[in-house]
Amino acid sequence: MFDVISIGHVRSTLATRADAPRQADEGAPSAWLELDPAFAEAAKDLKTGDEILVLTWLDRGDRTALSVHPRGNPDAPLTGVFSTRSPDRPNPIGIHRVRIAETGSNRFRVDALEAIDGTPVIDIKPVLGGLGER
Amino acid sequence: MFDVISIGHVRSTLATRADAPRQADEGAPSAWLELDPAFAEAAKDLKTGDEILVLTWLDRGDRTALSVHPRGNPDAPLTGVFSTRSPDRPNPIGIHRVRIAETGSNRFRVDALEAIDGTPVIDIKPVLGGLGER
Numbered sequence: 001m002f003d004v005i006s007i008g009h010v011r012s013t014l015a016t017r018a019d020a021p022r023q024a025d026e027g028a029p030s031a032w033l034e035l036d037p038a039f040a041e042a043a044k045d046l047k048t049g050d051e052i053l054v055l056t057w058l059d060r061g062d063r064t065a066l067s068v069h070p071r072g073n074p075d076a077p078l079t080g081v082f083s084t085r086s087p088d089r090p091n092p093i094g095i096h097r098v099r100i101a102e103t104g105s106n107r108f109r110v111d112a113l114e115a116i117d118g119t120p121v122i123d124i125k126p127v128l129g130g131l132g133e134r
Numbered sequence: 135m136f137d138v139i140s141i142g143h144v145r146s147t148l149a150t151r152a153d154a155p156r157q158a159d160e161g162a163p164s165a166w167l168e169l170d171p172a173f174a175e176a177a178k179d180l181k182t183g184d185e186i187l188v189l190t191w192l193d194r195g196d197r198t199a200l201s202v203h204p205r206g207n208p209d210a211p212l213t214g215v216f217s218t219r220s221p222d223r224p225n226p227i228g229i230h231r232v233r234i235a236e237t238g239s240n241r242f243r244v245d246a247l248e249a250i251d252g253t254p255v256i257d258i259k260p261v262l263g264g265l266g267e268r
Contacts (some may be wrong), residue, residue, distance in 0.1 A: 005224055005225060023262065045214040095259065
């Protein structure tokens, strides 16, 4: 068992899980990532235009679920959660590929994010380019 | 603060962090993911050929590091860890995009993985196809 810490939170117009689209490219709004000032140094090289992976802790997920009906469709066969993107899973970590649209003081606006308001952010990573760009 | 649980472990010929390539496409070997039988139901629909994201807990990472010299190169300027893939970061989560090459009993061989032997696995997700495939 390991301790994951929150590095910040999502600020979004999406208020409930029922409001949230299933994926970012299914109509998710722009949202802000508000980082804890303690992590400002870690975020200092993020800039507008960067493509990033945002990792979130989907704290409304059901951690006891091992299989689900994909996309909440009761007619879809029960599927092991490791073959789905369901937030219901043993470790409810979300991965969101987004582009930084605006930068502020310890905050970043990203183009489309399906996580709801208040969702803890746990990591940010760059999208890797090809071998030559590393 | 949230509790992350291990769902299994990496079994690899890579024994130390010094042995590990920086990314999977820089010469990483094939490796096995050995899952805890308690999560067999969650893994039941994973099959050979599937492209997956494996999330690991890089337990040798330095969680106090906020900036690093990218790729361990002392001549590279100090960079905020959220702009790097360094395992040294507040939450040392690794993301590995791999293909399942072979399936066994609660284990999966993946084609190329830069995580070292014994690294805890914390989640597995499918790589998302286009909108039409969901």
